[in-house]
Amino acid sequence: MSKAQIEKRLKKITYPGLDKSLVTLKIVKDIQVRGKSVKITLSMANEELFGEVEKRVKDALGEYETEVVFAAQKQKSTNYGSTQNPNNRAKYAKKIVAVSSGKGGVGKSTVAVNLAVGLAQEGKKVGLLDADVYGPSVPRMMQLEHEKLRWNEKDKIVPAENFGIKMMSVGLTTPQPDTPLVWRSSVAVSALIQFLDDVDWGQLDILVIDMPPGTGDVQLTMAQELNLSAAVVVTTPQQISVDDVSRSVMMFKDIHVPIAGIVENMSYFIAPDTGKQYDIFGTEGGRAIAEKYGVDLLGAIPLTMDIRRHSDEGKVPVAFGNDEEKGYYKAIVEKLLAAL
Numbered sequence: 018m019s020k021a022q023i024e025k026r027l028k029k030i031t032y033p034g035l036d037k038s039l040v041t042l043k044i045v046k047d048i049q050v051r052g053k054s055v056k057i058t059l060s061m062a063n064e065e066l067f068g069e070v071e072k073r074v075k076d077a078l079g080e081y082e083t084e085v086v087f088a089a090q091k092q093k094s095t096n097y098g099s100t101q102n103p104n105n106r107a108k109y110a111k112k113i114v115a116v117s118s119g120k121g122g123v124g125k126s127t128v129a130v131n132l133a134v135g136l137a138q139e140g141k142k143v144g145l146l147d148a149d150v151y152g153p154s155v156p157r158m159m160q161l162e163h164e165k166l167r168w169n170e171k172d173k174i175v176p177a178e179n180f181g182i183k184m185m186s187v188g189l190t191t192p193q194p195d196t197p198l199v200w201r202s203s204v205a206v207s208a209l210i211q212f213l214d215d216v217d218w219g220q221l222d223i224l225v226i227d228m229p230p231g232t233g234d235v236q237l238t239m240a241q242e243l244n245l246s247a248a249v250v251v252t253t254p255q256q257i258s259v260d261d262v263s264r265s266v267m268m269f270k271d272i273h274v275p276i277a278g279i280v281e282n283m284s285y286f287i288a289p290d291t292g293k294q295y296d297i298f299g300t301e302g303g304r305a306i307a308e309k310y311g312v313d314l315l316g317a318i319p320l321t322m323d324i325r326r327h328s329d330e331g332k333v334p335v336a337f338g339n340d341e342e343k344g345y346y347k348a349i350v351e352k353l354l355a356a357l
């Protein structure tokens with residue numbers, strides 16, 4: 018069998034959890050054929066998946082004596098701008114920042130909204146795309162939950178606006194703010210592509226994207242259709258212990274999404290009555306994980322009553338909170354701007 022024939026078979030092998038092949042994801046680095054033996058070199062960072070991928074490759078090349086080698090990826094903490102020639106659907110945005118997390122409920126949307134508003138406070142023209150199609154909570158956090166989709170005379174969708182930023186969310190497509198969306202991922206992906214193509218964003222300095230949690234089609238499509246400048250991974254201290262966040266970080270590395278850093282949310286608890294700080298989950302979890310994967314720790318935000326209440330009331334903490342609340346997010350905004 019020739020190299021080309023082997024590559025053809027490898028094209029049918031998908032990366033676990035994604036519907037894209039090892040070849041499409043540029044994970045196959047080298048193929049060597051000598052008679053009945055084949056040596057395949059793969060560049061992957063997620064060690065947890067080595068076994069499964071090796072099995073898939075060996076099964077696909079059944080009749081061959083197959084050796085699978087996992088070559089270490091270049092160890093670089095950040096690789097801004099080195100995504101492998103993605104499309105650039107959002108040419109109207111100078112920079113694109115994806116906010117993501119391993120799991121839901123860790124405060125990803127809260128971080129995305131506060132970063133977007135915080136960046137606008139620094140004088141940037143900011144758009145916020147709520148791409149969490151299964152839990153679009155951005156409209157409520159920005160007091161825009163009663164907005165509906167509108168088209169302008171250019172036949173473009175008019176983004177909702179508040180606090181100086183433009184926002185678009187699938188939440189605006191449902192009759193009621195709380196109507197659940199039961200979409201196949203292909204439908205979700207096309208809705209988001211339409212938001213990238215057909216929303217009248219104007220010229221933006223920064224487009225912030227609130228991604229769905231985890232690693233799947235939407236994340237992958239965004240990485241392929243956009244020139245992502247930076248991904249921010251949000252985690253809680255509990256999540257660190259179950260390692261979902263590492264899976265998320267590793268997958269982004271594998272699909273060449275540059276990681277700006279980690280935000281540890283709900284890091285510690287500040288009692289509202291005494292102001293005393295409780296390190297419920299211990300300290301330094303975020304730092305440990307940042308070091309382990311060679312990414313920066315952008316900041317740590319405590320669990321406070323004020324942040325919860327303000328967020329639920331649509332009073333974005335970085336704009337309406339007390340000085341402490343503002344400070345947590347402003348520090349992250351500063352680091353993010355420096356990284357961009």
Ligand SMILES: Nc1ncnc2c1ncn2[C@@H]1O[C@H](COP(=O)(O)OP(=O)(O)O)[C@@H](O)[C@H]1O
Pocket residue numbers: 118120121122123124125126127128152154282283318319320321322324325326328329
């Ligand atoms: N630092 C924090 N302190 C207190 N409550 C928070 C904090 N961050 C987020 N929350 C609250 O936790 C809930 C989940 O946050 P959300 O941003 O919607 O999570 P995700 O987008 O990851 O699902 C919301 O009610 C939000 O107001």
Ligand SMILES: [Mg+2]
Pocket residue numbers: 125126127149152154
């Ligand atoms: Mg959310």
